[in-house]
Amino acid sequence: MTTPSRRDLANALRFLAIDAVEAAKSGHPGMPMGMADIAEVLWNDFLSHNPNNPKWFNRDRFVLSNGHGSMLIYGLLHLSGYDLLLQELKNFRQLHSKTAGHPEFGHTPGVETTTGPLGQGLANAVGMALAEKLLAQRFNRPEFSVVDHHTWVFLGDGCLMEGVSHEAASLAGTWGLGKLIAFWDDNHISIDGDTAGWFTDDTAARFEAYGWQVIRKVDGHDPQEITQAIRTAQAETQRPTLICCRTTIGFGSPGKAGKESSHGAPLGKDEVAATRAALGWPHAPFEIPAAIADGWRAGNAGLVREEQWNRLFDAYAKAYPELAAELVRRSHGELPQGFADAALAYARKLQLEGPVVASRKASQMALEAFGPLLPELIGGSADLAHSNLTLWKGSKSVTSDDANANYVHYGVREFGMSAISNGLALHGGFIPYDATFLVFSDYSRNALRMSALIPTRAIHVFTHDSIGLGEDGPTHQPVEHLASLRYIPNNDVWRPCDAVESAIAWQAAIERTDGPSCLVFSRQNLAHQPRTEQQLADIARGGYVLSDPPEGRFDLILLATGSEVELAMEAMRLLASEGISARVVSMPSAEVFARQPIEWREGVLPGWCRKRVAVEAGVTGYWRQFVGLDGAVIGIDQFGASAPADKLYQHFGITTEAVVAAAKSLG
Numbered sequence: 084m085t086t087p088s089r090r091d092l093a094n095a096l097r098f099l100a101i102d103a104v105e106a107a108k109s110g111h112p113g114m115p116m117g118m119a120d121i122a123e124v125l126w127n128d129f130l131s132h133n134p135n136n137p138k139w140f141n142r143d144r145f146v147l148s149n150g151h152g153s154m155l156i157y158g159l160l161h162l163s164g165y166d167l168l169l170q171e172l173k174n175f176r177q178l179h180s181k182t183a184g185h186p187e188f189g190h191t192p193g194v195e196t197t198t199g200p201l202g203q204g205l206a207n208a209v210g211m212a213l214a215e216k217l218l219a220q221r222f223n224r225p226e227f228s229v230v231d232h233h234t235w236v237f238l239g240d241g242c243l244m245e246g247v248s249h250e251a252a253s254l255a256g257t258w259g260l261g262k263l264i265a266f267w268d269d270n271h272i273s274i275d276g277d278t279a280g281w282f283t284d285d286t287a288a289r290f291e292a293y294g295w296q297v298i299r300k301v302d303g304h305d306p307q308e309i310t311q312a313i314r315t316a317q318a319e320t321q322r323p324t325l326i327c328c329r330t331t332i333g334f335g336s337p338g339k340a341g342k343e344s345s346h347g348a349p350l351g352k353d354e355v356a357a358t359r360a361a362l363g364w365p366h367a368p369f370e371i372p373a374a375i376a377d378g379w380r381a382g383n384a385g386l387v388r389e390e391q392w393n394r395l396f397d398a399y400a401k402a403y404p405e406l407a408a409e410l411v412r413r414s415h416g417e418l419p420q421g422f423a424d425a426a427l428a429y430a431r432k433l434q435l436e437g438p439v440v441a442s443r444k445a446s447q448m449a450l451e452a453f454g455p456l457l458p459e460l461i462g463g464s465a466d467l468a469h470s471n472l473t474l475w476k477g478s479k480s481v482t483s484d485d486a487n488a489n490y491v492h493y494g495v496r497e498f499g500m501s502a503i504s505n506g507l508a509l510h511g512g513f514i515p516y517d518a519t520f521l522v523f524s525d526y527s528r529n530a531l532r533m534s535a536l537i538p539t540r541a542i543h544v545f546t547h548d549s550i551g552l553g554e555d556g557p558t559h560q561p562v563e564h565l566a567s568l569r570y571i572p573n574n575d576v577w578r579p580c581d582a583v584e585s586a587i588a589w590q591a592a593i594e595r596t597d598g599p600s601c602l603v604f605s606r607q608n609l610a611h612q613p614r615t616e617q618q619l620a621d622i623a624r625g626g627y628v629l630s631d632p633p634e635g636r637f638d639l640i641l642l643a644t645g646s647e648v649e650l651a652m653e654a655m656r657l658l659a660s661e662g663i664s665a666r667v668v669s670m671p672s673a674e675v676f677a678r679q680p681i682e683w684r685e686g687v688l689p690g691w692c693r694k695r696v697a698v699e700a701g702v703t704g705y706w707r708q709f710v711g712l713d714g715a716v717i718g719i720d721q722f723g724a725s726a727p728a729d730k731l732y733q734h735f736g737i738t739t740e741a742v743v744a745a746a747k748s749l750g
Contacts, residue, residue: 203505
């Protein structure tokens, strides 16, 4: 075979996608067929990466936001030399294969984030690009650009219809993310057909209004136009770039090109044959001629790129050894030496001092204690910084050119905020936290789910955690939200009862590396709870015995979280005055408690004691797993009301007296 043309190289991507979808009898061939020419130019001529080391820190990040077209990235990874064998492509969408229906981070080498929920990939990419900018600001020196890479995004019409794209794109322009380059697959087709009936925005003008450079009317099937557009994008260092690529979905298919029928279903045997003929591809399914395979040269070039960077970093380390060591530590996700000891010392100090504060204030106190120890901590709030109390003395806005910039004012963009946090975490070098009111976790719900699914090392802070926020009323009073967050797999939810538990919750979230944590804090002050040194250590187990009767024998168990632990403690004392002995269990994190050995869980909630009362200012059903159908739950299974907090607790029956009455009713 003669030297392959660019179209030949792109056709290899097209037919890997066509053949894999056909073999699976499931998938989305249209987008890979339409974006193959763009992908070929980007990956062969511009993308800086090393297939032999997918975790090279200074690699470019590539995000397939329109993740339904997953066979495009699988084909790219396979042809470029990543550890993704052809057999995996043949097993597309099959159980245990590395080629899932949508790209999954950690499942397939070279996939930077899990995508599929449209628009979130773009938001993740914004977080990655922000991370690159801030790390460069912190670590680069005039003679050493050791942090210097681009973030590339493929996105479709659907991504741009999703509201999260507006939130993320607006912030990207505000932050001047000059190394963020997005390719819009402008094919005018979505699942329901021609988008003329539901997507008539002037998208280019919208992005220009956000502060992006916009390159319009690029022929997405012309390598020369694509190349020139990318060069223009790279030349702009102060603004992100949107490259508007006019493409044809299902390119090359005589019967389905430009039609929604190519979007989410196999082409069919006859149409596959017709497409092979139309594009001059006589090869059998999954067959890639050697000359075309050799034409995908990214592997060798990537090895050279990383070797060049390694030499640069070695020189940097000699000139700036402390900076180099810090960058290596942060890039590996390792905490500073001594952090755990410092965190324990802080918790001990709080236990001695016994502050009576709202747990949102305790959260800010923890940030003041831990922030100076953790330069990788980057936080922000969705326009509620002074309510969430996420600002601390060391906070410096990311809109500044300060080398230690670490605070993000997200504005009222909860969904975008959480998805951007996921991107910050995925990039590496940062531990992000974000914040809003607990009731508004609904706005960012899918990003929180993705945070746990990917998973990311992100911390999601929620304040104003119950009807205890008072007069703002039911629109702002979370009822079902705690249970909703707890039902997300791999998501640790912490609802601490005082300043000490708040500090431990923060420590646990910071130290967790295999998923996110949701920290839920109160608006109202919470009483300090006395503890022994052993009880202090037990908090990290998620659930522990806070109080036992002096004689050690108890008749029933009172189980509570957050502000309601105080009610349980008061109820315990009232019951004791009547000769009824109760154990009080504080369970700041049911998810962490569930991971403890059975011996621990049985020791805290012994099976022989069936008289159990749980109390929490939220929906009651969640707690049945701990108290059983024969136990009692004090909570709220309706929306709240507008009134002072103490009046609301009385009105809805979340009181000490109610706990006592429930305990007595158990016989």
